[in-house]
Amino acid sequence: MNIEIKIDKTWDINSFYDNIFGENYIKKWGHVRKAIFRWYPQLWEKLNNITDTEERKKIIYEYIDGLYIKYDTKLQTIVQKLKSLFENNKEKIIAGLVTTMDFNPQEIPQVTIIPSFKPNSTFWTDRINLSIALEVFKDKTNPYIDIFVHEITHIIWNQKIWKIYDIVWKLWPLAHEDLKEIVTPVIMRDSHFRDILQSEYMKNANEKQQLLQINVNWTKHNIVDYFESIYQDMKGKWDSFEEIMKEFVKIFLKIEDQIIAKHRIYNEFWFVSKDKEEALKILKEKWYMDPIILG
Known part of the structure; x- marks a missing residue:
């Protein structure tokens, strides 16, 4: 399993929209949505009472794009630090997952870590939005290894649990x-x-x-x-x-x-x-x- 770290502004901005207006995040994962508004009250003010989808997307794009412009230097520094951190710990992480979850690294040949301005880290099938908000805004380093292990565990578990459901219920x-x-x-x-x-x-x-x-x-x-x-x-x-x-x-x-x-x-x-x-x-x-x- 290769661990890639890259900036993907478009993906991050789209995930902001999904986490704010996606049905699952309104019904099941409300803590993610509410955390965004706690961290970015000005964004909430701009979106309040806006019902048009394209207008919502435009507001979110302009707001988050502004963060990417303002904090570009910090973002680049954090990315370099993350690359070094995961290069030094990748083999130990994979070994731990193999031992604890019977993980086959070939099942997920690559995971992409996308640094995110969201206050919460989130995951997809082969991508992890890793929150860097704490470090960007408060100069406090998140335990990035721990967050990655947390999210990759979710990804692996989601792959395996459906087979279990077929056997049990x-x-x-x-x-x-x-x-x-x-x-x-x-x-x-x-x-x-x-x-x-x-x-x-x-x-x-x-x-x-x-x-x-x-x-x-x-x-x-x-x-x-x-x-x-x-x-x-x-x-x-x-x-x-x-x-x-x-x-x-x-x-x-x-x-x-x-x-x-x-x-x-x-x-x-x-x-x-x-x-x-x-x-x-x-x-x-x-x-x-x-x-x-x-x-």
């Missing part, structure tokens, strides 16, 4: 999303990534999943910790990644109604709260943190 989309976000930190906690990860932060799931608890045999666990314990136990018995994912899906099939109910609570109250502290308080009151029961 397909999860509903909301449960599918939660399982995806739980699997990734489980993989990143594996010892094979210990020497290359740049922080501890990405070893946790997104807030939505990290807050979930599960009750198993009258014992409460953090849901990510619980699935990690299953992963470690099965990996210790030399079970394949496919066998481990079969077990994960079987468990999720038992709890997916509860997962979906939690999802709806989170989406209803998290994004309307004025700050994180208030959001956590409301989620607790609405029983979001009450454990899921695994029967």
Whole structure:
């Protein structure tokens, strides 16, 4: 698997449009959309009440194009740093993915990293929009290796999970999303990534999943910790990644109604709260943190 790093302004600008107005980002991945407006309130002001598609695209193009012009020197410097960083760590990353996910590098012969002004990194089948916003605007370096491993894990998992669904059963989309976000930190906690990860932060799931608890045999666990314990136990018995994912899906099939109910609570109250502290308080009151029961 080759890792290419290149500036692609057109792709980045188009992804801004997709992340703001794409149906999935309005319904399923609202955190990406809302993060863009938090970082770029002026863009939101320009787009507010605009309904014409071409006018929306024109506004986004002019705004993001302006960022590319203004921060060109910084962008070029970051790209050179990324090329060196990934050249030095590529083999370790691939080895970790092969070991943890039974990844065949020939299945994804090339992944293109596109530095992005978006505040969140996102992925496609063979492309990763790697957010550089924190470094550009706040002079803070993101843990780029960690973010890449997070996103490439999603890509590999998405390739493999449909075969699992054919064998076991397909999860509903909301449960599918939660399982995806739980699997990734489980993989990143594996010892094979210990020497290359740049922080501890990405070893946790997104807030939505990290807050979930599960009750198993009258014992409460953090849901990510619980699935990690299953992963470690099965990996210790030399079970394949496919066998481990079969077990994960079987468990999720038992709890997916509860997962979906939690999802709806989170989406209803998290994004309307004025700050994180208030959001956590409301989620607790609405029983979001009450454990899921695994029967």
